[in-house]
Amino acid sequence: MNEVLARVQELGEALEDPLHVWPRLRDAWQRAEDEADPRMAEIVRQAQEILPRLKALEPRIRRVLRRTRELTSLDRVQEMDRASMRWLVRQPGRTIAERAGTSQRIMATVRRENFDTPENRVLHSYSKLAFQVAREWMNEHPRAKSSRRYAQVEHFGRFCKAFAQMLADLDVSSAEAGIVPNYVLMQEPSYNAVYEAWRRLLEEDKVLDDLWAWQAETWTDFSVLAVVLALSELEEAELVAQSPIVWRSEATLGRWFEQDRPIAVFWLKNTGRIVEVQSRPEAPGRLLALTRAHVSLRISDIRTGGMPRRVAVWTPHSLTRIDLTDAVQRANERLVEIQPLSQTEVLLNGLILTPSHGEFESSVATGARTRVDGIALEASGDGLRKGLDAIRAFARGEIYAKTT
Template sequence: MNEVLARIQELEEALDDPSDTWGRLREAWKRAEDEADPKMAEIVRQARRMHPVLRDLEKRIRRVLRRHRELTPLDRVQEMDRASMVWLSRQPGRNIPERAGASQRILATVRREDFDTLENRVLHAYARLATDAAREWIREHPRAKSSTRYAQVDGFRKSCRTLARFLSDLGVRVASAGITPNYVLMQDRSYREMHNSWLRLLLRRKIEDDLWAWQAETWTDFAVLAIILAIDELDEAELVAQSPISWNAEAVGGRWFEQDRPIAVFWLRETNRIVEVQSRPQKPGALLVAARAHVALRISTPNRAEMPRRVAVWTPHAMRRIPLEESASEAARLLQLIQPLAQMEVLRHGLIITPARGCAQAANAAEGKAQVTAIALGPFGADLAEGFEAVRGFVQGEIYEAAE
């Protein structure tokens, strides 16, 4: 599921270029087919973005002057407070030199540089947390030592470790989670960016907890992206409409992005077909409701009186690998049973996309006019390459069969 999440989070970077969102995402998924190319993660993004920020803070680490009471030589006394004066009045002697004694020192107020401020405590906490997160990421990708991401994260880990030792030598303590940011953390640009990065790293565990609770929703979004990429690869496919995709700072109900319906509409120039990718449609229709599918393909031909075709897409997620043949047969029987409900559209074919669990595979089943293909797809390595090839073959078969 961490790899599934990585594939989905790569959409965030792809959205930086709205003119080629799906092309950039396809390139990222292509790299994920090679296990030596490590996954995108929050620590990878911070390794790119935070290096110059930390260097800036290290050069101008904030300090304050704090008042302390110390025994000070008489010729260096500049300030005394009430407690110092009370101390002096209790010393034996008729004048100040006599009260200063043989050492000629009296209790006075002095100012010393102090680095133990709230913003530096947060910086210390961030440096330690980033070091741990980078070390954990490196351990997860032992085969990626030759990759650029690995070098960036490893260099960032070393920089954060050095910074943490430097702050410890300065006597800066470590901030605890849940502190209220002060003026510097909110207004100073570098400190503010560091504080926000610290909060994002603190959310890692919450993200993992949400991932366990909502992994079925996350898997559905992963399957939707796989289908879109399979259609976008067609030479004649032209993206004519795409709903605005809003990326969430954190998952809401297991979903990292929100979009209108349909998420993407493609026009096949030569075949003259319109293909819509519908994810969780607001008005699914009687057939899709009866099929209990949250995703669908809608294939239609402009300027023709024929009814549009829909392809139901199921995205079951289970802790164990589900039997593909049995699932495809059950889905085919269901589609055959709901055929009497067909009035305004045709729904005879279906697709099941389920986690590969280490073994990408595909199976087909038919029942009357209904046909269903079940595909076990993985989020990285060979499981991603082989499973995505099966998704690509199914999508092309459905589109061009509709064109016959």
């Protein structure tokens, strides 16, 4: 599920260039097919964005001058407060020199540099946490040592470790997770960037908890993106419409992005067909509602003008491997059952996309007029490559069906 989350979050990066969302996402997913090219993660982004901030802060860490009372040589006394004067009058002697004694020192107020400020405590806590997260990320990707991302995270981790040690040597303590940010943390750009990065790393556990609770929703989003990418790679397919996609900084009920319906519309120029990818449609239609599928393809032939065809796309997610052969057979039986209700549209075929849990698999069940394909795929490595190939083959077979 970490890999599934990474594939979905790569959409957030692709949205930085709205005109080339799907080509950018396709490039990211192609890199994910190679296990030596590790997944994007929060620590990777921070290695790219926060490291320059830390290097800029290193020579100019904020410090304050704090007043303390200590024994000071007479010739260096500059300031005394009431407590220092009370100390002085309690000493034996008639003059200040006599009261200073043989050491010629008296209690006086002095100003010392102190680095233990709220903003530096956050800096210290962040450096220690970033080093730990970087080390964990590298342990998860031992095959990626030659990749650029691995080198960035490794360098970032080493720098954070050294930075944390430097702050410890300056007697800077660590900040608590619930600290209220002061003016510096809110307004100084570099400190603010570090504070926000620290919060994001602290929230990683919350993200994992949400992912565990809502992993089926995340898998559905992953499946939708996989289908859109498969259609975008058809030779004659042209993206003619795309709904606005709003990326969320935090997942809401397992959803990382929000879009209108349909998410993408493709025009097959030579074939004369329009293909819409619909995810969680508000008005799914009677047949699709009966299939209980959250995703569908709507194929319209603008030349013949006949009833549009729908393809139901099921995205079941389970913690253990499902029996794909049984699943496609049951889905096909469901399609057969609802055929008498077909009036305004045609729904004869379906597709099941489910996690493979380590071993790619495909299966098919057919009836007199119906057909359901099943694909068990992964979100990275060879399982992702084979899964995307199978989705592309299904898309070609379905869209060009009955084409003369």
